[in-house]
Amino acid sequence: MLQDQLNRDAKKSLTHNMKWWLIKILYTPCYLALAIIFLIALIGPWFVGDPLALSVGPRLTAPTLASPFGTDQYGMDILSRVVNGARIDLLAGLSAAMLAASIGMPLGAFAAYRGGVWDQVMLRTSESFQAFPVLILAMGAIAALGSSMLNMIMVIALVNVPVYIRLTRSAVLPLRDKDFVLAARCAGLTDWKILRRHILPNVAPVIIAQFSVNCAWAIQILAALSFVGLGVKLPTPEWGAMVRGGSDYILYGQWWVSVFPGLAILLTVLTLNQVADRIGQIRR
Amino acid sequence: MxxxxxxxxxxxxxxxxxxxxxxxxxxxxxxxxxxxxxxxxxxxxxxxxxxxxxxxxxxxxxxxxxxxxxxxxxxxxxxxxxxxxxxxxxxxxxISIVFQNPKASLNPVRTVGSQIAEVLRVHERINQKQSHDKAIQLLESLGLPDPKKRARDYPHQYSGGMAQRAALAMAMACQPSLLIxxxxxxxxxxxxxxxxxxxxxxxxxxxxxxxxxxxxxxxxxxxxxxxxxxxxxxxxxxxxxxxxxxxxxxxxxxxxxxxxxxxxxxxxxxxxxxxxxxxxxxxxxxxxxxxxxxxxxxxxxxxxxxxxxxxxxxxxxxx
Missing domain, CATH: 3.40.50.300 (P-loop containing nucleotide triphosphate hydrolases)
Known part of the structure; x- marks a missing residue:
């Protein structure tokens, strides 16, 4: 009897908790905004026209009802291009940040946990990477490697690896001497297991917050590289490239070519940063 | 002697x-x-x-x-x-050991049951399910009320006395011949x-x-x-x-x-x-x-x- 009552109570409180979380997530604008951006990237392209369709008719038309964002110098529909660009930029940003995290996180954790020479080597290496301005480093690497999408992602990831190394290292260091790590060692767990099952779960919130910021950085770098002409080349609907493509016309009053993709970059980066802030706050 | x-x-x-x-x-x-x-x-x-x-x-x-x-x-x-x-x-x-502060010796982001089960799996050839069942048994034998539910709780949901029991369960999981x-x-x-x-x-x-x-x-x-x-x-x-x-x-x-x-x-x-x-x-x-x-x-x-x-x-x- 009592047990049943207890079980029921437990279930009720669980569903109650879940509801509460759902409400909290939905009513926080930045999460909602992020969800919408992802939704646009995911299914948006099915609802707009071909981003590469050249128009034989009027070019550089101002926003109208038929094409809300106007058309560019080739007569391509800007709304369609911005929506399709979401897919490219988000995918590139996500995969670059993910690649950077999956390289940097284990290295940083290892450096902190082992300490000594390994720590020094890892620190000095990441410092020497960080001595270069990120954009200059990325530009140099892209110029040398060529500007395929894969190269872009790899280079952006690489310049972000030191960030993860240092962040993970600093998060793991204070954990290394915690009692529960000691207790895990005393229970006979190997270093690898302790790192994976006891330390990493504790640094996850920091890493996730950084991941969100990192996606924003990656999108910015990608856009910046495309803007200076090193990245994605024009017919591809990439936001940075589109801003550059339209930059020649801003002075002549045809602002919409650059402004809409620029706004897309701004909103996405802003949202990702907000989300990172939020996640950062969760950890008390 | x-x-x-x-x-x-x-x-x-x-x-x-x-x-x-x-x-x-x-x-x-x-x-x-x-x-x-x-x-x-x-x-x-x-x-x-x-x-x-x-x-x-x-x-x-x-x-x-x-x-x-x-x-x-x-x-x-x-x-x-x-x-x-x-x-x-x-x-x-x-040989195992229990520390001065039992709460600090439990990992805050993992359930108590999973931590006890983990120790069992390190030293004994048992699967996930068996180790969790055994962890619950251990908690029960140490007099923790409602061990099934408690095993799924996180350390911060435990009182000091309960954490002591959990830490002890972890230390005694594999029946060591010496407890420090x-x-x-x-x-x-x-x-x-x-x-x-x-x-x-x-x-x-x-x-x-x-x-x-x-x-x-x-x-x-x-x-x-x-x-x-x-x-x-x-x-x-x-x-x-x-x-x-x-x-x-x-x-x-x-x-x-x-x-x-x-x-x-x-x-x-x-x-x-x-x-x-x-x-x-x-x-x-x-x-x-x-x-x-x-x-x-x-x-x-x-x-x-x-x-x-x-x-x-x-x-x-x-x-």
Missing amino acids: SNTSPLIQIDNLSARIRNEDQTLFPLQGVSFSIERNVRMALVGESGSGKSLTASAILGMLPTGSQITDGTIIMNERNLALISEKEFQKIRGKE ADEPTSGLDATLQQQVLDLLTQQVQHQKSSLLLITHDISVVGATCEQVAVMYGGRIMEVGPTELILRRPMNPYTEKLIESFSRSQDGKMTSIPGTVRPPTTELKGCPFADRCHMANKQCHTHLPELAPKGDRLIACINV
Whole structure:
């Protein structure tokens, strides 16, 4: 009897908790905004026209009802291009940040946990990477490697690896001497297991917050590289490239070519940063 | 004492810690043994080297320190010499430890059940499901109410007493033959102290393990342990049956230590004059000589060896 009552109570409180979380997530604008951006990237392209369709008719038309964002110098529909660009930029940003995290996180954790020479080597290496301005480093690497999408992602990831190394290292260091790590060692767990099952779960919130910021950085770098002409080349609907493509016309009053993709970059980066802030706050 | 060989025998154990600017000698010839199925207390002031002795037994000396001499024999192996890999098989399985702060020894972001189950899986060939079931059983046997639900809880949902039980369940999961309890009662109020000690005693008796209780508080020893080793300045001063040592201490240090925990007739608290000798040099004489009221010239120049006297072992040249 009592047990049943207890079980029921437990279930009720669980569903109650879940509801509460759902409400909290939905009513926080930045999460909602992020969800919408992802939704646009995911299914948006099915609802707009071909981003590469050249128009034989009027070019550089101002926003109208038929094409809300106007058309560019080739007569391509800007709304369609911005929506399709979401897919490219988000995918590139996500995969670059993910690649950077999956390289940097284990290295940083290892450096902190082992300490000594390994720590020094890892620190000095990441410092020497960080001595270069990120954009200059990325530009140099892209110029040398060529500007395929894969190269872009790899280079952006690489310049972000030191960030993860240092962040993970600093998060793991204070954990290394915690009692529960000691207790895990005393229970006979190997270093690898302790790192994976006891330390990493504790640094996850920091890493996730950084991941969100990192996606924003990656999108910015990608856009910046495309803007200076090193990245994605024009017919591809990439936001940075589109801003550059339209930059020649801003002075002549045809602002919409650059402004809409620029706004897309701004909103996405802003949202990702907000989300990172939020996640950062969760950890008390 | 029994005829069989002791569970663990420590002989002349010495350790050294090298810092950047100095070398310390925290253990200088520690010798004692723990019989099977016996509860033993290791008592001493802070800085006497008792915790370091425990670390040495577990092969977990802090960085910069190493064993320079002596042996720790357990099941015909010398724990002072075996590799880290071999130690990983011993820790948790044959020797385990519970710490002072049980809450801190549980990982805050994982459920208590999963942490106990993990220890079981490290040492025993069982699958995920079996290990979780066994973890629940363990929690139940330690008297945790509603263990099934509690196993899915996180440490912050536990009270101090419950966390103590969980930490103990983790330490006793693989039925180790030696459980080390490092200051398990410090920082607890008196009623909880007794509960924790009772729990320890009950578990150790139930599993037929030995207990090494490390404490600075000689008053908790009486009800819990059958044997006492008194430690000072990195050496054992006196070892023997608890009753005997507490009633009639023979080593002047033991005497003073017991005195300082009990009020004298006129109600005043007594303390041992002087401070603990920092272990910066190797000992030439008795470590307690500087503070001892019985000390003579010889005490400063002769290192007293642990010698049998009646039922006990004592290191003092004056008795």
